[in-house]
Amino acid sequence: MSKSSHWSEMGEWSMIRGMRFLLRVYLLLGRSALQWFLYPVVSYYWLANKPGRAASQAYLKRVAKLSPASDLSGSLLDSYRHFICFANAIIDKLAAWSGAxxxxxxxxxxxGELLAQIKTGRGAVLLGSHLGNLEVCRVIADMDGAPRINVLVHTKHAEKFNRLLKQTNENSGLNLIQVTDISAATSMLLSDKIDNGELVIIAADRTPVSPHPRVSRAEFLGADALFPQGPFILASLLKCPVYTLFCLKQQGRQAIYFEHFSELLTFPRKTREHAIQQTIQSYARRLEHYCLMEPLQWFNFFDFWQLIDKESDEQ
Structure with missing residues (x-):
């Protein structure tokens, strides 16, 4: 397998121009017509992207070992199904954006528990992931009286995506915030949003783009992998309740799972690294639980365990 040093080097095939084009097709012709565009593109991408295809198979083989009932083996066909599931998730993103x-x-x-928290007037941090479709939260953001939802993203196209969101719905309560790393300025900005009763969503299953990321090892799908410390440190600095958030498609419907993760994350100075690692391990267990529930919906098409393997080779 060709190895990249970081997931961000692999690029994104669904850039803003393509998303705008797909959104227009969706609005004009509907979901069925859009699939005629998406499936050839995804099929080509699957054939051309050898590292992504290999990473997909490696991930699905781990799933197969832990969950024989999944009927997955990590075959080429399973990998292709994985990519097609990604294509359908893009259509669901467009449906969420357009208001359909x-x-x-x-x-x-x-x-219920999250709504009760919101009614106190103080916001919360929601730990998301690349499992399923976080864009479904757009539906919640557009509810009358719903709190504003801020999603931290690593993409440099956050502002362009925000403009695209506004084009489809001027009153959207969903705001994308681009970050490459979590700084003191980021913490202050988000603290204000929490104080205003807003929600902050951050994916906790990808290491930061920064050259020297703060990470911890956690067992995930049968082997150690690196997870970012940033989302958990940020949640502790914001001094607010923390929930996990998973948006899955099940039996043709969208399902959003909220779970209370911690009333307040604290990392004592003397045991800081250990406490952070244990917290991240707890998150990894929940991510694994939901990955095994809908394995084809975890859209990380890179070798998630690669950095651990490299580290071991160097020792």
Whole structure:
């Protein structure tokens, strides 16, 4: 397998121009017509992207070992199904952006506790992932009286995506914030948003883009992998409740799972690294649980365990 040093070097095939084009196709011709565009593109991408294809197979083989009932083996066919699932997730993103996806299309688990928290007037941090489709939260953001939702993203195209969101819905309560690393300025900005009763969503399953990222090892799908410390340190600095958030597609419907993760994350100075590692391990267990529930919906098409392997080779 060709190895990249970091997931961000692999690039994104769904850049802003392409997303704008796909959105227009979706709005004009509907989902069925859009699939005629998406499937050839994804098929080509699957054939051309050898590292992504190999990473997909390696991930699915880990799933197969832990969950024989999944009927997955990590074959080329399984990998192709994985990419096609990604294509359908893009259509769901467009549906969420355009307003075609409504509250009636979404099921919830654990929403009551989060709503109770919101009613206190103080916001919360939601730990997301690249499992499923976080864009489904757009539906929640557009509810009457819903709190503003801020999503931290690593893409440099955050402002362009924000403009695209506004083009489809001027009153959207979803705001994308581009960050390459979590700094003191980021913490201050988000602290204000928490104080205003807003929600902050950050994916906790990709290491930062910065050259010297702060990471911890955690067991995930049967082997150690590196997870970012930043989301958890940020949550501790914001001094607010923390929840996990997973948005999956199940039986043709969107399902959002909220779980209370911690009322307040604290990392004592003397045991700081150990406490952070244990917290990250708890998150990794929940991510694994939901990955095994819908394995084809984890869209990390790079070798997630690669940096651990490299580290071991160097020792």
């Amino acid at each position: 996806l409504t509250l009636a299309d979404v099921d919830y688990a654990g929403r």
